[in-house]
Amino acid sequence: MKLSLVELSTVLPGGDRTQALKDSVDAAKQAEDLGYHRIWYAEHHDAASTASSAPEILIALASAATSRIRVGSGAVLLNHYSPYKVAETFLQLEALAPGRIDLGLGRATAGPLVDLALRRDRDAPPADDFAEQVQEVLAYFHGRFPADHPFARLNPAAGVASRPDVWILGSSGSSARMAGELGLGYAFAGFINPDVAPRALLRHGAFSAPVAGGPAGGRGILSVSAVVADTDAEARRLNWSRTALMARLARQGPAARVPTVEEAERELGQDQKDAPTVITDGRWPRQLAGSPQTVRDQLEQMTKATGVDEVMIQDIIADPEARSHSRALLAQTLAVAAR
Numbered sequence: 408m409k410l411s412l413v414e415l416s417t418v419l420p421g422g423d424r425t426q427a428l429k430d431s432v433d434a435a436k437q438a439e440d441l442g443y444h445r446i447w448y449a450e451h452h453d454a455a456s457t458a459s460s461a462p463e464i465l466i467a468l469a470s471a472a473t474s475r476i477r478v479g480s481g482a483v484l485l486n487h488y489s490p491y492k493v494a495e496t497f498l499q500l501e502a503l504a505p506g507r508i509d510l511g512l513g514r515a516t517a518g519p520l521v522d523l524a525l526r527r528d529r530d531a532p533p534a535d536d537f538a539e540q541v542q543e544v545l546a547y548f549h550g551r552f553p554a555d556h557p558f559a560r561l562n563p564a565a566g567v568a569s570r571p572d573v574w575i576l577g578s579s580g581s582s583a584r585m586a587g588e589l590g591l592g593y594a595f596a597g598f599i600n601p602d603v604a605p606r607a608l609l610r611h612g613a614f615s616a617p618v619a620g621g622p623a624g625g626r627g628i629l630s631v632s633a634v635v636a637d638t639d640a641e642a643r644r645l646n647w648s649r650t651a652l653m654a655r656l657a658r659q660g661p662a663a664r665v666p667t668v669e670e671a672e673r674e675l676g677q678d679q680k681d682a683p684t685v686i687t688d689g690r691w692p693r694q695l696a697g698s699p700q701t702v703r704d705q706l707e708q709m710t711k712a713t714g715v716d717e718v719m720i721q722d723i724i725a726d727p728e729a730r731s732h733s734r735a736l737l738a739q740t741l742a743v744a745a746r
Contacts, residue, residue, distance in 0.1 A: 408706065408741055409444040409716060409717035410741050412438050412446045412719065412734065413449060413719050414448050414449065415449050415457050415459065416449070417456060417665055417723055418456055420665055427457070427458035427459075428459070428465065431448065431458070431465055432468045432472055435470075435476060438734065439473045441743065443743065444477060444717065444743070445478065446469065447462075447480060447481030447482075447509065448466060448478075449481050450462050450480065450484050453518070453661045455662050455664050456663055456664055456665050463497070463500065466478050466480065477507050478507055478509070479510060479511050479571070480511045481630075482512055482574075485541065485544070486515070487526065491547060491558075493512075494564075497571045498547075498563050498564055498567050501569055508571040509573075510544070510573050511574045511594065512541055512574065512575055513575070513577070537582070541575065542589070547564065548570050549564075550562070550564070573591050574591060574593065574628070575589075575591050575592070575593050575594070576596065578595065579607075580600075580603050580607030580610060583607045583610040583614070586615075587613070587614030587615040587616065588614050589616075590615065592628065594627070594630055595628070595629060595713075597631045598693055601693055604712075605712045608629060608715055609713065611627055612627060626715075627715040627717070628715060631720065632695065632720075633694075633721075634696040634697075634722060635696075635733040635737045635740075636696075636729065636736070637736075639696075639698050642702075642733075643680075643684055643696045645696070645725075647668055647672060648665055648667065648668055648671045649722075650680075651670065651674050651675055651679075654674065655674075665725055666725065667725050668725055668726070684696035685697060686708060691709065699740035702737065706741075720737065
């Protein structure tokens with residue numbers, strides 16, 4: 408099983424964005440040392456709890472600070488941007504770190520106000536053309552425009568020997584078939600919609616076609632939220648910060664900050680603290696938490712059900728030492744350092 412990390416650039420209690428961004432680059436170095444396969448950086452806007460709004464900047468810094476681990480976006484929200492600009496940016500990153508760059512593409516709303524602020528043309532209604540945008544990015548990467556297309560004259564890939572791996576990120580399963588038919592990798596956010604994860608990833612595998620699109624073609628990643636500690640009880644306790652953050656976001660919106668475990672303990676009801684953090688009666692939890700063996704057992708069940716051989720971990724742990732320890736324990740129990 409390959410182990411990867413999606414880094415949110417979480418602003419920890421008592422911290423600020425500067426520290427969160429520094430920690431995010433340090434996370435790439437630790438992940439490489441531990442044997443993680445890849446690290447992706449998220450894109451979030453207008454959120455006090457996270458600092459990564461431009462993953463390409465962190466990708467550049469992290470790739471310069473490492474030598475082996477793959478580095479990418481999880482994801483660039485393509486619905487807000489020009490495919491040409493995204494293609495140019497990631498080809499430049501690929502030139503800086505040949506063979507190690509992933510372009511994870513997604514679509515999402517950050518709320519009507521942020522969506523409007525991100526748009527260049529604020530008069531025209533937003534278009535639902537994600538599939539066309541993805542194919543345009545691929546055309547820039549691989550020179551696939553028809554000869555009579557006006558963009559055929561553009562060549563942003565000139566002088567770049569390799570290409571980023573392109574992945575589609577989803578949380579509903581709606582883009583699984585598109586990713587498969589385009590020969591692209593597909594990463595599913597099990598921490599958002601765990602019940603759909605097996606169906607979506609199996610659907611992607613069923614439709615995966617051996618077309619030119621880079622080595623990511625046909626591969627799937629299951630993304631999960633996970634906290635690992637020396638005991639099940641301690642892991643569940645550390646996980647309260649994430650549970651309380653979700654509750655704060657529902658009440659406070661983007662101003663919500665990550666609470667300490669002690670604050671979370673005061674804010675959460677007993678039913679929230681006792682919410683399942685392992686598969687229970689066949690239902691997958693949104694958040695895994697447990698000892699190394701507990702989490703390993705859960706991940707093995709999940710990868711078997713989805714047909715994938717790679718998991719990507721998201722973690723929101725308020726204590727930086729506990730977060731680092733969680734990532735190290737998971738790498739050790741999955742024996743990824745020997746890969």
